[in-house]
Amino acid sequence: MIWILWLTAVLCVVYYIIIAVYSGLATSFSLIWLFIAALCMILTGGWEAYIRHKDKVPLWVPVSVVTMCCTGILVFAVVEILVFTGVAAGDTSNLDYVIVLGAKVKETGITKSLKKRLDKAVEYVDKNPGTILVLSGARGEDEPVAEAEAMRDYLVYNGVREEQLILETRSHSTVENIAYSRVAIEEDQAKKKARRLNSPGIVVPGAFEEVPDKPIRVGVLTSDFHVFRAQQIAKKWGIPDIYGISCGSDPVLFIHFCVRECAAILKDKLVGNM
Structure with a gap:
């Protein structure tokens, strides 16, 4: 021991x-x-x-210490199992919107974590050109530009059409990422609906019947260790059928990120964010 x-x-x-x-x-x-x-x-x-x-x-002293340590290890193990259930995704093709979560931007450029997410986004839109990417992330105090703006520049440089991108530049946390991205999606849907109503085209009476709008399909793209929490937050904040799209993470920092994510999940669960 x-x-x-x-x-x-x-x-x-x-x-x-x-x-x-x-x-x-x-x-x-x-x-x-x-x-x-x-x-x-x-x-x-x-x-x-x-x-x-x-x-x-007294016997209760070592018993209490061992019990607390074993409980902590058990909680960590259960949370990590849940974390990696988010990596195993179903069919995520042809989603209407994919929320790409931001990560830190340095003076020298985007970080490795953010680059992996953006490379995955490029790969996704190459296969699904009709999907709109919602780039989510504000400018932190120590960041040269908003994360969403840095993400846009990288994606456009790598061939993604700018009209395929929506920028969300108000969020400073995963909860805000999801909440403000949902607002951005709803605003985009309202604009599209208004354009359809203002340009009805030629309609033959009796040749069609009105049908309800098709439910939109939304995904969230982030690092593998982060998908589960992002999905659970999205479900809590009004996107019940959220699809997770994961990308790899830095192998050196992987264990660190997993431990940090465990603490973040417990905190978000405790305060009611998920």
């Missing part, structure tokens, strides 16, 4: 250093790895003290 805890602590510190050097995430959620390392060291010291003074320590 002790050597497992020590090994875990060492691996967490090493991984923290790797991701800090690799992507400059030292001041963000990556500090969780130092926290886990410290926790493992505390548990190691506590276990050694319990072994030396077993007769003086």
Whole structure:
């Protein structure tokens, strides 16, 4: 038990250093790895003290600690299983709209995560030219331009028609991405309906009967670890039949993203976002 805890602590510190050097995430959620390392060291010291003074320590103390640790590991495992149910998607062809979620934009250009999402978007519209892409993401305080604008520039440069793109530049979180993108889709649908009403064409009386508008099909495109949460938020915020389209993520940061996503899912569930 002790050597497992020590090994875990060492691996967490090493991984923290790797991701800090690799992507400059030292001041963000990556500090969780130092926290886990410290926790493992505390548990190691506590276990050694319990072994030396077993007769003086009430049984409920080690039982409570082990129960909490096992519960935490179980919750993490269940959430991660749910996360990767979002990767296995059904038929996502010929969707009316696909919401492409933004990611950080640096002074030097788009990040690797955002590039993977955009490359997947290019691949998707090549196969489904009738789909409209909703590019979602505002400008952060440390970003040179809005994420949606950087996404548009990349997609247009790679051959996507600009009239095939809708920009949503107000959102700063996944919840806002979905909520404002839904508004953008509804506004686009209203414009299309108004154009149809203003240009009815020639109609022969009795030659047709009016039918209700066909339900639109909406998808959300994001990184593999992020699809499940995006879908659940969309269902909560008025897009019940949302299709998930996943792209790969950075292999070096993959474990970090999975841990961060677990925390984000628990938070969003707790505050009622999903």
